[in-house]
Amino acid sequence: MAQRRMFSNRITNSARFIKMPLSSQALYFHLGLHADDDGVVEAFSIMRQTGAVEDDLRILVAKGFVSVLNDDLVTYITDWNENNKIRADRKVDSIYKDLLLKIMPTAELKQPKPRADTGKVAGRPMDNQWTAQVRLGKDRLGKDSKPLSGNPDPIPYGEIISYLNQVTGKTFKNVESHKKLIRARWNEKATLDDFKKVIDNKSSEWLGTDMAKYLQPSTLFGNKFDQYLNQTNAIKQKGDSYGGIEF
Incomplete structure (x- = not known):
């Protein structure tokens, strides 16, 4: 897989791109940097590494910069092919090529050709060169923050609000x-107990104090x-005591 990635000014200087929040723009660049030679990337792991949230990816989808292929x-x-011109004799097929098609x-995919120096097709990298696929648990993307699969959101909102x-x-x-x-x-790894x-x-x-008004979610x-x-x-302790007498 190629180690250098490019971005087209026609894409990144467009009003459609610049009007997005900076966090969505940054996520686009990170996705592009980590994508394979077919322009496919596991966005979930990139979002975790960069601190991006589901809304950042949702905006990229809505603006047509990316397409989410599965849950x-x-x-x-x-716009992968416009951003990157990868030599056919250096191109490695995506492990998600079948899913993408x-x-x-x-989708216009470049077909790999034999290398000029070895006469062999580059082929896919060894398994240990790929980031392990992470199954979504807490973070899923979908309309109105619902999972793409339609499964219930696993975050216990109701239990937290009820406890409060x-x-x-x-x-x-x-x-x-x-x-x-x-x-x-x-998304920052807090738990129900936290x-x-x-x-x-x-x-x-x-x-029981004037601060009680701040006991609210915000x-x-x-x-x-x-x-x-x-x-x-x-x-807060008022003081140490001995024999029930504070001092």
Whole structure:
């Protein structure tokens, strides 16, 4: 597989490309850098490595820059042939070639030819040269954040919101604005127990004080989530005691 990748200015300087969020633009470049010689790449692993979120890939799909081939986010870069001109005697067929042609039978793929120096076709790389395919568990892409396969989203939004309501006595709803925050933390490897611990930590500290008004998803599940999760003492000690007497 070729080690150098190119990008066409006609694509990356277009208004259609520039109007996208910078995070989607960055994801496009990373996908292009890691794609095989047919323009196919396992987007899920690239998103994890770069911190991209499902909305970044969804925008690329909506704008027509990529096509997602299956539920594991194997992705084809639609302008691949314009971006890259790979010599036929250096070209290696994608391991997803059959899948690509099944989903996109009109895709124009360069056919490999024998190398001028050896007379042999390049062929596919050894198995250990490919990144292992990662099955999607928590991150799937689809319309309105639903999985492409149509399976239920595995993130326990309802249980997290219900626990928050139970501890704080509030009545937050399981709406998309709250789910978006939960999803972002979940994609950062947070677990159900982590969410409950954050709720417990801040509730024990803030309930009954003026800070109680901040016991809400936008505060608890925002950018300070990790800080709240790892605070050492949720309940502030008034002082040490001996024999029940504080000093």
